[in-house]
Amino acid sequence: MQAVLSFSPSNLKQVEAAYANHSVTAPNGAIFRAKVHGTTITGYRSGKVMFQGANIDHEVSRWQQQSDKSSTTNATRTGNHHHQTSSPLPTGFASWSVLGSDEVGTGSYFGPLTVAAVYVAQENLDAVKQLGIMDSKQLTDPEIIKMAKQLLTFLPYHVVNLMPAKYNQLMEHYHNQGQLKALCHNLALQKVLQKIQPAVPKAILIDQFVAPATYFRYLKGQPTIVRQTVHFQIKGEQAHLCVAAASVLARYVSLQTMDQLTEEAGITLPIGAGNAVDQIAAKLIHRGISLDRFAKLHFANTQKAETIAKQFN
């Protein structure tokens, strides 16, 4: 079998880099050649990459989305539709081996921003399904904890748990929570891709929190940007179990962290950003405890709590 995909110069460099660990001597006229899982991949200066072997589908599908874009972007830039919403996922996506990511804590004043990435290979789909993970949004805290502990035993994952102090420090620099989220997703995905090597997911699914073009703009300048086969989907947990698993894991770590911070603060830290939160934050200020270790300071709750705290005296 043989297939040829076309890439822009920068995407071609990414293809080459992705196979750097598997490179073999390139034939005359080619700029690189690699052999991986029985597939020979040869790249040419023209931007064409040839895939040859008995079972090339896996490697070809890994690049298809990106190559389509690179070869058609200039010709089809008539509307901005592919900057807006997520494009429909390929048929059969739910049964693919997919790496997914999701986050929790972005709307909560107290506690961390937690992003989890989880890889669910095809052979693990049934086991994940049997845990009853489908409606992860409706699970109670004890159910989340029980389920997460089970998931952790057999799924490759990585969690980026951005504690408030670090979060506040980064927000001083970026002034943009969306960008912080993007950086955390990108990092979590990278870590899992490293862990599962030489396996490669057929696709990556990010629970969409911003338009895809914006997401990648946020990542500009990062040394590594996970981009190949990345899809975005609102309510991603319904599109593939890996996002449901990531959601459960992120919630689990967030819950644990909230318990830990509650213990440190000596007072129960509520989730969310409502009045109860202002009251507790005011108590902490009154006790002379710095909110930086416990809360996301750029929220309006900080000002409100300071006003309330003044009235305590």
Ligand code: MN
């Ligand atoms: Mn989400």
